[in-house]
Amino acid sequence: MGEEALSIQRLSKRYGRRPVLEGVSLSVRLGEVYALAGPNGSGKTTLIRLATGLAFPTQGEVFLLGEDVHKTPAARRHLGAVVEAPAAFYPHLTGRANLERHAYLLGLSRAEERIREVLARLRLLAVADQKVGGYSLGQRQRLGLAAALLSDPKVLVLDEPTSGLDPEGVELVHTLLAEASREGRAVLLSTHHLREVSAYAHRVGILGGGRLLEEVVLDGVRRYALEVSEPERARAFLLTQPGVLRASLMRGRILLEGDPEAALSALVREGFRVRAFYPHTFDLLDYYQEKVAHA
Ligand SMILES: Nc1ncnc2c1ncn2[C@@H]1O[C@H](COP(=O)(O)OP(=O)(O)OP(=O)(O)O)[C@@H](O)[C@H]1O
Numbered sequence: 001m002g003e004e005a006l007s008i009q010r011l012s013k014r015y016g017r018r019p020v021l022e023g024v025s026l027s028v029r030l031g032e033v034y035a036l037a038g039p040n041g042s043g044k045t046t047l048i049r050l051a052t053g054l055a056f057p058t059q060g061e062v063f064l065l066g067e068d069v070h071k072t073p074a075a076r077r078h079l080g081a082v083v084e085a086p087a088a089f090y091p092h093l094t095g096r097a098n099l100e101r102h103a104y105l106l107g108l109s110r111a112e113e114r115i116r117e118v119l120a121r122l123r124l125l126a127v128a129d130q131k132v133g134g135y136s137l138g139q140r141q142r143l144g145l146a147a148a149l150l151s152d153p154k155v156l157v158l159d160e161p162t163s164g165l166d167p168e169g170v171e172l173v174h175t176l177l178a179e180a181s182r183e184g185r186a187v188l189l190s191t192h193h194l195r196e197v198s199a200y201a202h203r204v205g206i207l208g209g210g211r212l213l214e215e216v217v218l219d220g221v222r223r224y225a226l227e228v229s230e231p232e233r234a235r236a237f238l239l240t241q242p243g244v245l246r247a248s249l250m251r252g253r254i255l256l257e258g259d260p261e262a263a264l265s266a267l268v269r270e271g272f273r274v275r276a277f278y279p280h281t282f283d284l285l286d287y288y289q290e291k292v293a294h295a
Helices: 044-051 073-078 095-106 112-121 137-149 167-182 231-239 260-269 284-293
Strands: 004-015 018-029 033-037 059-064 079-082 155-159 186-190 203-208 211-217 223-228 244-250 253-258 274-280
Touching: 004 044, 004 155, 004 186, 018 044, 018 059, 018 186, 018 211, 033 044, 033 167, 044 155, 044 186, 059 073, 073 079, 079 137, 095 112, 095 137, 112 137, 137 155, 137 167, 167 186, 223 231, 223 260, 231 244, 231 253, 231 260, 244 260, 253 260, 260 274
Parallel strands: 033 186, 033 203, 079 155, 155 186
Antiparallel strands: 004 018, 004 059, 203 211, 223 253, 223 274, 244 253
């Protein structure tokens, strides 16, 4: 993971007397995808708008590659963003013409090739020369993403990029996010789709009551659950075995990190009865519901 690209520091926002965000700090590195989750009204969109410099905080700062986005408007040159769904386009212009206009406003010269590239990436070439007024919600959403990528930004900020998309569109966005990460971009996005988040995000921040309740690191480590006789003794035994990195007890089961085959055969050799053995997937949705319920 690269250097810190987006840094949100002690951000607070009030509307009138009503606090919407209170002292939220987080940062996203180059190559990292950070997903914001939280119930309706928890402040995700507000945070995203503040992060892009479109709204001003009551307190706190936002830095894009070291530049304060609210004090130095030029900091936004590092940024590609979709902050409303669907993004606003001229309905009487074609998708391509909308992107040409966007490129002109961004000051991009000789943008035709780049426009073709982002249209292809978002699978919009077939409708590129049709008026946006006739686009489906999903096509409009994808055009928003194409516009966000146009300037080849280091930082992408996306408010619910998969909302309104069909399963194929959702898959396309996931691929795009994974690519963005490989290309070294930093991505901050908001989402309600927690079961999918582990497919593309490195970290998830859970917002509740205007605060960042927790950050969950999705480290991609494979874990296995073992149901075995005498779990405590089996755990202690496993910890002595080569190839076992970690073994912990979780509601009567063993949670294992390490070589699953070596662990399994060692247990059987030692005479433990293994009743079940399966990949353990961290259930972010369960975890999230528990966090939000206790917030
Ligand atoms: N311009 C505004 N003026 C007054 N209150 C606002 C304004 N914008 C947002 N709010 C309030 O701030 C709170 C947070 O809203 P926000 O849209 O950021 O939440 P969210 O987490 O994005 O919700 P959702 O999941 O529904 O998109 C809400 O209670 C909302 O009513």
